[in-house]
Amino acid sequence: MERLITNYYETASIILFGIGFMTLLIHNNLIKKIIGMNIMDTSIFLFFIAKGYISGKEAPIIKGAYKGVEGYINPVPTALMLTGIVVAVSVTAFALALTIKVYDKYGTIELNEILEKGGD
Amino acid sequence: MAVEANFPLLILLILLISAFMMPVIKNIRTVKLFSLSAMLLSLVLSVFTFKHVSRAGTFVYKVGHFAAPWGIELKIGYLESIMSIMFTFIAALIIWASFYSIEHEVKEKNIGLYYTLCGLLIASLLGIVYSNDIFNCFVFIEISSIAASGIVVVKDNKENIKAALKYLILSSLGSGLVLMGIAFLYSVTGNLNMDYIHQELVNVKDLYHNTLIISLGLFTVGLGVKSAMFPVHIWLPDAHTYAPSSSSAMLSALVLKAYIILFIKIVFRLYGIDIVNSMPVLDIVLVTGAAGMIYGSIMAILQKDLKRMIAYSSVAQIGYIFFGMGLGNFLGFVAAVFHIISHALTKSALFLIAGNIIHQTHSKEIGSLKGIGIEMPVTMGVFIAGALSMVGIPLFIGFNSKWNFALAIIDSNKILFIAVLVASSVLNAVYYLPIIINGFFGEENIKDKVFRSKEKPVQVLLPELILAFAIVYFGISSKGIIDLITKSIAGL
Numbered sequence: 005m006e007r008l009i010t011n012y013y014e015t016a017s018i019i020l021f022g023i024g025f026m027t028l029l030i031h032n033n034l035i036k037k038i039i040g041m042n043i044m045d046t047s048i049f050l051f052f053i054a055k056g057y058i059s060g061k062e063a064p065i066i067k068g069a070y071k072g073v074e075g076y077i078n079p080v081p082t083a084l085m086l087t088g089i090v091v092a093v094s095v096t097a098f099a100l101a102l103t104i105k106v107y108d109k110y111g112t113i114e115l116n117e118i119l120e121k122g123g124d
Numbered sequence: 125m126a127v128e129a130n131f132p133l134l135i136l137l138i139l140l141i142s143a144f145m146m147p148v149i150k151n152i153r154t155v156k157l158f159s160l161s162a163m164l165l166s167l168v169l170s171v172f173t174f175k176h177v178s179r180a181g182t183f184v185y186k187v188g189h190f191a192a193p194w195g196i197e198l199k200i201g202y203l204e205s206i207m208s209i210m211f212t213f214i215a216a217l218i219i220w221a222s223f224y225s226i227e228h229e230v231k232e233k234n235i236g237l238y239y240t241l242c243g244l245l246i247a248s249l250l251g252i253v254y255s256n257d258i259f260n261c262f263v264f265i266e267i268s269s270i271a272a273s274g275i276v277v278v279k280d281n282k283e284n285i286k287a288a289l290k291y292l293i294l295s296s297l298g299s300g301l302v303l304m305g306i307a308f309l310y311s312v313t314g315n316l317n318m319d320y321i322h323q324e325l326v327n328v329k330d331l332y333h334n335t336l337i338i339s340l341g342l343f344t345v346g347l348g349v350k351s352a353m354f355p356v357h358i359w360l361p362d363a364h365t366y367a368p369s370s371s372s373a374m375l376s377a378l379v380l381k382a383y384i385i386l387f388i389k390i391v392f393r394l395y396g397i398d399i400v401n402s403m404p405v406l407d408i409v410l411v412t413g414a415a416g417m418i419y420g421s422i423m424a425i426l427q428k429d430l431k432r433m434i435a436y437s438s439v440a441q442i443g444y445i446f447f448g449m450g451l452g453n454f455l456g457f458v459a460a461v462f463h464i465i466s467h468a469l470t471k472s473a474l475f476l477i478a479g480n481i482i483h484q485t486h487s488k489e490i491g492s493l494k495g496i497g498i499e500m501p502v503t504m505g506v507f508i509a510g511a512l513s514m515v516g517i518p519l520f521i522g523f524n525s526k527w528n529f530a531l532a533i534i535d536s537n538k539i540l541f542i543a544v545l546v547a548s549s550v551l552n553a554v555y556y557l558p559i560i561i562n563g564f565f566g567e568e569n570i571k572d573k574v575f576r577s578k579e580k581p582v583q584v585l586l587p588e589l590i591l592a593f594a595i596v597y598f599g600i601s602s603k604g605i606i607d608l609i610t611k612s613i614a615g616l
Contacts, residue, residue: 044300055311091266102289109282
């Protein structure tokens, strides 16, 4: 328990990951599925960025004098997650576009109704 | 540095740049020829890269000249160069075959976009194969999952959109799991380059045993979803059935394989086989692979739709590959890599032939294919080569991969699994052979059928004939390629 409280960033991100994962799996509504997917991605971003944070250090932007390597947090995870965010946004946009198409063709975005209508 | 060392990056750039030039070209014929020539150029460069590797050994290309822990590396050894040749060769043949079939399946205004997506897809798959940086691989994985959903949805039917959305959601779930695995590894090693992660892991493997099991589990499930490992294969039958046949061929032959190659690289280069064998992950892969071999074959027997049957057969064949890797010994991985090549050749031929048959007979049902061998003898000849190879008849490439699987099983002392291999082969025969028998034999079946009445001209069938030739050629002389694969796994 104490380990969970000390590492509260990691704990929070794993809980969020679980929420996102279950939302993605059990909901029938496609929009809710996409929201779940986003929560899952965001939790990984939180996890990664928490790994790069060193308490008491500044963001890796030089303002005024350069404080040396010891003065700043690890910038690599932050940079990686910028890429991750871009990827997540494009996947979300594509999924939403497909959802619009699904609504056009089937008249609903509930997965169970779609499977009944389009069943083969 | 030899000039060949630049070729891997050049291949990626050629494919990406040519892909994005397609939408601005108005003439469809130009688009097709442009796409094919970009792919053939990549094939030629891949062959030169392979020559260079066999002369000078594994080499590393530093992208942007930044040294390793900071910059991104492309690492090309035997495995990567063989796979690069295979990917570009099969992609070129599929694109060639799609020249004659794509108009029937995709609206004219989307054809340019279709070839854009093909180029993008092959470039991202080759990126996964080449890259030595695990986060870079993740980015390529995401590009490939968007492009792969794209080539499913391009047909713009009701079912396609459903199948593509299912595929997109499940594959982004898979890439989420892979990213989480990367996060765990980064937090214990502080590196993203596979070689550097391995060096760190050797030092800290006892300290973080559970973390390593979790991250390898995340990689296995994540890449398993994307390569249709048995319990998480549910997106595959829909996507492969409804996509245009050239897309199905590309999805089944190439897209699934790139993730398996990444998994092999993760097992050998990132963790090292000793660390992986100290965890129970490969045993689970063995069981799911064996279950997939049986389940996929049984489901294929139950199907009435030709393409859906071939799609379930893919589930079974992916099961074979995971089964080989799950054995955990060296020969198992050799057999798995050989089966990647054999399945890619066979399944691309089968899907392209299925597309031709469906177009000529206007029917997807297996039951209505009676007497088809008389009406389309050349087409069905290629189908027979593919089907016999899937069943595992000698002289065809599928026999050699089953032979290697059997050797690997004996080597690993898990003799009982031979039964799974034999049972799956028998089940394969149960669903492939009736199509051939109904196509050629039976009084009722061939009554009123006119010889060659529905055959397509030979130049249309040339890509399929080349694939059939490759199936037979590698079936007869597979020793050279097995030796190369042995060398490639040893060199990882």
